[in-house]
Amino acid sequence: MHTFNRIDLRRLILLLTLTVALFSFFNSFHASYQTQRDLLIHHTLESNRVYAAKLRLSTEQLLDTMRQQLTYSASQLAERMDQPERLAGETERLIRQTRHFNSAFVVRHDGKVLAASPESLGMLGQMLDSAGAREALEKRRPLISAPYVSAKNNLVVFVSQPILAADGTYQGYVGGSIYLQQENILHTLLGEHFYQDGSYLYVVDRNRHLIYHQNLQRVGETVAGNPVIERVIRGEAGSQALSNSQGIEMLAGFAPVTDAGWGIVAQRATELTLQELDGLMLNILRLSLPMLLLSLGGIWWLSQLISRPLWQLAKSAQQWDTDESPEQVRHIKAWYFEADQLKRAVLSGLALLHQRLGKLSQESLTDPLTGLSNRRGMQAQLGQWQRQSQPFAVIALDIDHFKQVNDNHGHEFGDRVLQHLAQQMSDCSRASDLLCRSGGEEFLMLLPGTSPEAARQVAERLRARMGSTCCTDCPSVTVSAGVAHWPNSAASVEEVFKRADAALYRAKHAGRNRVAVG
Numbered sequence: 001m002h003t004f005n006r007i008d009l010r011r012l013i014l015l016l017t018l019t020v021a022l023f024s025f026f027n028s029f030h031a032s033y034q035t036q037r038d039l040l041i042h043h044t045l046e047s048n049r050v051y052a053a054k055l056r057l058s059t060e061q062l063l064d065t066m067r068q069q070l071t072y073s074a075s076q077l078a079e080r081m082d083q084p085e086r087l088a089g090e091t092e093r094l095i096r097q098t099r100h101f102n103s104a105f106v107v108r109h110d111g112k113v114l115a116a117s118p119e120s121l122g123m124l125g126q127m128l129d130s131a132g133a134r135e136a137l138e139k140r141r142p143l144i145s146a147p148y149v150s151a152k153n154n155l156v157v158f159v160s161q162p163i164l165a166a167d168g169t170y171q172g173y174v175g176g177s178i179y180l181q182q183e184n185i186l187h188t189l190l191g192e193h194f195y196q197d198g199s200y201l202y203v204v205d206r207n208r209h210l211i212y213h214q215n216l217q218r219v220g221e222t223v224a225g226n227p228v229i230e231r232v233i234r235g236e237a238g239s240q241a242l243s244n245s246q247g248i249e250m251l252a253g254f255a256p257v258t259d260a261g262w263g264i265v266a267q268r269a270t271e272l273t274l275q276e277l278d279g280l281m282l283n284i285l286r287l288s289l290p291m292l293l294l295s296l297g298g299i300w301w302l303s304q305l306i307s308r309p310l311w312q313l314a315k316s317a318q319q320w321d322t323d324e325s326p327e328q329v330r331h332i333k334a335w336y337f338e339a340d341q342l343k344r345a346v347l348s349g350l351a352l353l354h355q356r357l358g359k360l361s362q363e364s365l366t367d368p369l370t371g372l373s374n375r376r377g378m379q380a381q382l383g384q385w386q387r388q389s390q391p392f393a394v395i396a397l398d399i400d401h402f403k404q405v406n407d408n409h410g411h412e413f414g415d416r417v418l419q420h421l422a423q424q425m426s427d428c429s430r431a432s433d434l435l436c437r438s439g440g441e442e443f444l445m446l447l448p449g450t451s452p453e454a455a456r457q458v459a460e461r462l463r464a465r466m467g468s469t470c471c472t473d474c475p476s477v478t479v480s481a482g483v484a485h486w487p488n489s490a491a492s493v494e495e496v497f498k499r500a501d502a503a504l505y506r507a508k509h510a511g512r513n514r515v516a517v518g
């Protein structure tokens with residue numbers, strides 16, 4: 001019983017295969033998650049890099065067009081610096097026709113504003129002293145200024161072109177302002193590319209000032225400690241995962257606009273990118289679930305199929321001592337090698353066991369000296385006759401003066417006499433009779449379906465044979481016998497044996513070598 005409390009093979013197989021199956025499933029799920037994650041991050045970085053590079057080209061083209069416009073204006077104005085209407089007309093044209101600038105100016109070499117559009121600015125005739133104006137006057141070459149706060153308190157970037165007379169004399173410059181914190185050409189150019197999926201971009205100048213950002217509040221802000229900005233203002237292009245100035249993980253692509261000293265950064269929050277992955281993995285899980293359940297069912301079924309023969313063999317071990325067990329074992333379907341070998345071994349073991357048990361049981365019911373039944377053997381047979389209400393006669397036999405035989409001729413001789421009597425009993429009886437050595441030199445013959453008289457005759461015949469035929473080298477040995485019958489002599493079986501014993505006692509007392517009927 002104890003062994004059956006232990007975990008069985010089926011559960012072990014189930015445990016093992018389920019562990020392996022679930023481990024493999026989650027391992028491949030995890031690997032798939034990691035691969036998809038890396039792929040998604042790689043794709044986002046790459047698309048942001050390509051996107052930044054594309055906008056860099058667009059921005060460079062825009063700046064180029066602006067310069068061409070201003071170069072054209074400068075060439076038109078070189079000989080007309082003394083014609084205010086022409087100057088005003090040109091600044092107006094720059095604003096209205098090109099739509100590149102929020103305001104346009106023609107400034108004399110000493111900083112005086114000769115023309116300004118829109119007129120509402122009220123700048124005409126003023127002396128400019130802003131950073132952009134000073135820089136343009138000092139450097140006297142085409143310029144894109146760093147962002148600065150203009151005279152009208154706008155955060156601007158100023159693009160200017162020197163006006164040179166035919167002899168090369170510097171006369172001033174013509175330029176346009178881009179108001180960074182208002183609708184401007186950069187918004188038109190960059191804003192239309194703004195993604196709706198959480199991607200966004202910004203532009204910084206060489207001093208890390210934001211000159212374009214979707215959030216206008218941030219324009220003009222200086223961003224420090226951002227590795228991508230550091231790289232892009234060094235002139236590098238590429239992509240990088242980073243933690244931005246607000247501590248948010250970002251996937252950024254970047255490209256420098258070298259001429260202007262600007263850097264364009266396109267980025268998307270890593271978390272937003274990976275949100276797609278959660279949905280993707282859930283989908284994978286949902287799609288693979290039916291297969292997983294099917295596999296688990298298969299594992300359960302297979303584990304049962306594999307363990308069943310061994311379990312049946314193990315269970316049969318509880319009943320190996322019964323006569324039915326070989327038949328039960330034979331019916332076990334041992335469909336694979338090990339189970340088949342075990343079944344064969346069990347069957348041959350069982351055959352041997354039953355043979356031994358049979359022999360042992362035979363030996364336990366038999367008297368070893370004479371080969372007749374002993375008392376236990378006789379009881380077994382008697383029980384059967386009683387159940388069948390089978391009448392029988394009893395002959396109780398006892399060798400006369402057997403002690404003397406032993407004393408005079410030795411114990412071995414005595415044994416041979418006992419064997420001889422057994423032989424004679426056998427010769428005088430039928431196959432259905434039960435012959436038994438019930439004690440030392442006491443014997444019983446049970447004769448089923450035999451009348452008291454017929455039994456007496458058998459006893460008489462036996463007595464006569466013993467008297468005349470003993471061993472060749474020994475004096476004649478006689479026997480006395482008492483006969484009784486069940487149910488004629490007594491109602492109970494115990495009583496009928498007593499009756500036979502009593503008859504034997506009488507035969508002894510009457511002089512031995514005779515038969516008495518009880």
Ligand SMILES: Nc1nc2c(ncn2[C@@H]2O[C@H](COP(=O)(O)OP(=O)(O)OP(=O)(O)O)[C@@H](O)[C@H]2O)c(=O)[nH]1
Pocket residue numbers: 369398399400401402403404406410411412413414415418439440441508
């Ligand atoms: N050789 C031999 N002798 C046995 C065996 N079993 C019992 N005996 C002997 O049988 C003898 C029986 O003696 P008793 O019971 O005195 O009976 P008896 O000498 O036959 O005398 P009565 O029965 O009165 O004729 C004893 O001496 C036992 O030792 C046996 O297996 N072999």
